[in-house]
Amino acid sequence: MQQDEPDDHLVRAAAFSKADRDAVYRAIHTRRDVRDQFLPDPLPDDLVGRLLQAAHAAPSVGFMQPWNFLLVRDADRREAVWQAFARANDEAAEMFEGERRDSYRQLKLEGIRKAPLGICVTCDPDRGGPVILGRTHNPRMDSYSTVCAVQNLWLAARAEGVGVGWVSIYRADDLRQILGIPRRVEIIGWFCVGYVEQLFDAPELAVRGWRQRLPLDGLVFEERWQEEEGPAVGT
Numbered sequence: 001m002q003q004d005e006p007d008d009h010l011v012r013a014a015a016f017s018k019a020d021r022d023a024v025y026r027a028i029h030t031r032r033d034v035r036d037q038f039l040p041d042p043l044p045d046d047l048v049g050r051l052l053q054a055a056h057a058a059p060s061v062g063f064m065q066p067w068n069f070l071l072v073r074d075a076d077r078r079e080a081v082w083q084a085f086a087r088a089n090d091e092a093a094e095m096f097e098g099e100r101r102d103s104y105r106q107l108k109l110e111g112i113r114k115a116p117l118g119i120c121v122t123c124d125p126d127r128g129g130p131v132i133l134g135r136t137h138n139p140r141m142d143s144y145s146t147v148c149a150v151q152n153l154w155l156a157a158r159a160e161g162v163g164v165g166w167v168s169i170y171r172a173d174d175l176r177q178i179l180g181i182p183r184r185v186e187i188i189g190w191f192c193v194g195y196v197e198q199l200f201d202a203p204e205l206a207v208r209g210w211r212q213r214l215p216l217d218g219l220v221f222e223e224r225w226q227e228e229e230g231p232a233v234g235t
């Protein structure tokens with residue numbers, strides 16, 4: 001097949017209009033992790049298709065596109081995933097002491113049963129063969145790539161009036177068994193997806209007093225790493 005000249009593919013890269021820029025930043029700043037605000041209405045296939053296309057447009061190391069998206073609508077299967085969450089969540093609560101444990105117990109940390117669609121996002125480290133451009137010295141780059149896909153989906157969902165909630169409280173082996181995911185494939189996360197009418201105007205964990213957003217100033221260094229003088233950031 002005849003290849004075009006690469007330069008023929010260069011197109012103008014002007015800044016977006018003010019309105020378009022505002023829309024991008026609005027999606028970024030109003031995106032929320034959703035646990036409880038899901039509506040039961042099923043999501044139309046074309047909408048789900050757009051979210052997946054957004055995810056699939058993500059950058060990936062060596063363009064390996066290591067992701068898969070396992071769509072789970074079946075209520076019984078979602079119930080089994082919830083059971084896996086509930087077991088792990090009990091274990092997680094035990095990691096905190098005293099009042100902190102009580103606060104943890106009061107947090108709602110998933111919408112697995114409420115959201116009409118669950119998406120298990122996975123990363124296949126073998127896609128593209130054993131040697132991947134850009135991954136040789138940094139083997140986790142395939143997982144990072146898949147997380148980029150997740151963020152694309154999350155932002156696109158915000159623009160569509162769809163909420164997404166990331167759930168990472170489960171033993172991976174439980175999800176493997178429920179969903180038939182082979183051992184060599186990494187589970188990146190379970191995502192609760194559904195229409196939402198309301199979203200918090202700040203991270204729910206901040207609203208509920210669990211943890212506040214850090215000042216950006218303390219996270220940006222010039223030229224060289226700076227060790228904290230006082231207690232480490234966030235403690």
Ligand SMILES: Cc1cc2c(cc1C)N(C[C@H](O)[C@H](O)[C@H](O)COP(=O)(O)O)c1[nH]c(=O)[nH]c(=O)c1N2
Nearest residue numbers: 031032033108109110166167168169202203204205
């Ligand atoms: C890798 C990873 C894993 C998880 C999360 C996020 C990410 C990036 N988050 C969501 C997290 O709590 C949330 O993003 C922050 O609290 C900030 O809130 P907003 O996303 O800005 O609403 C999350 N939330 C939750 O309720 N249960 C969970 O298991 C997880 N797991």
